[in-house]
Amino acid sequence: MTHKSPNQNGFLVRNHDGHPAALTPAYKSSVTRSPTKPLLSFPGSMGEQTGPVFGHDMLGPLDKDLILNFAQPGEMALGPRIIVRGRVLDQTGRPVPNCLIEVWQANAGGRYRHKNEAYLAPLDPNFGGCGRMITDENGAYEFRTVTPGPYPWPNGMADWRPAHIHFSLMGQAFSQRLITQMYFEGDPMIWQCPIVGSIDDTEAIKSLVASLDMAEAVPMDARVYKFDIVLRGRRQTFFENRWEGL
Amino acid sequence: MSQKLLRETSSQTAGPYVHIGCTPNFAEMSGVYDEDLGAKMKTGPIKGEEITITGQVFDGTGMAIRDAMIEIWQADADGGFALTESNFTGWGRCPTDMETGQFQFDTVKPGQVPYMDGRLQAPHITVWIVARGINLGLHTRLYFDDEAKANAADPILTKIEHRNRVPTLIAKKQSSGSYLFDIHLQGEHETIFFDM
């Protein structure tokens, strides 16, 4: 029996500067759900440095097509059609292949298909709001959907979320596990949102904003948004030595 | 630091509707994916002691939160990760129940896995928690209270300064094969969370 022999160099130390603090009172839900004690830092071991692996064969043909994957036969989701594409890299710039990405979003009217959702905007009978894909050998991914609408949410009386798509990334190890949100270039609501504002760094926020790429638009069909994602880097003595010499 | 490192993409909360993307069938959206990923860790007969882990995630007011999602990752009974035992995935994902806040994993007791220096770690499970109000997913570990000898020699458990917090990492045996592991985000029993 062979046991996997993972890279025991582990991962680069997480830089928390670009991440939100646990407690960000303007986002009220964080007040009672944020740990108050410091995280304990320890080098991880195999449980942190490995993770589940998913094969492309588990995906259905419509998993990455949110316009069709919940629609009745012959129908489509309502809203401005877009393709979101990008690459998943690690901090050393290398692609992360075979990374499971799961996305979820509101419909074009800003309404989620969820039993706890009470917003009065209507459901779209042809839109579910979930999709998933696995990055290829270059770390590339793409999916097709409609632009989600902004929506009001119970925080401040007039708080609206900017249009966004939620992303869950499995990475290649539990240490790389990440959930984030993608925003849309030019949306003024980004800069008013307490959840976005939980990140205390303008450059880091900008890296969550997808850019519109009209050159790649599909004529008379869909616009394209580009969104690259960076996961924690695996520590590699070889590369670190090379950097020293650069 | 002269290394040209990219910066890790910032985390954002999973929000209250994480189920839509990660466990749509649980959210009563059927027909898109055949089944929710991580719902079954055992896909056939497997070696080792079959166990059930249940628990709740408590917020700072003492209420069990009902919109969290927990993932676990663990070795099989031989201490191997998802390769030595083909009927065992090693990975589980469970949302907390929308009424009770309970989560449950049906799995096997993990074997011992070596630490970097070669010492054996006590049997443990890696745990990751996300929810509305959690800005960055929380990592912790679950150990077992009926592994006192291995726990007493574990390279991480033995290095924790505040000994009174160590019990927050240890699941309590309820009956044969059943363990309770509650997670406290704040308060007197705040769980130890790791930066690993």
Ligand SMILES: [Fe+3]
């Ligand atoms: Fe949302």
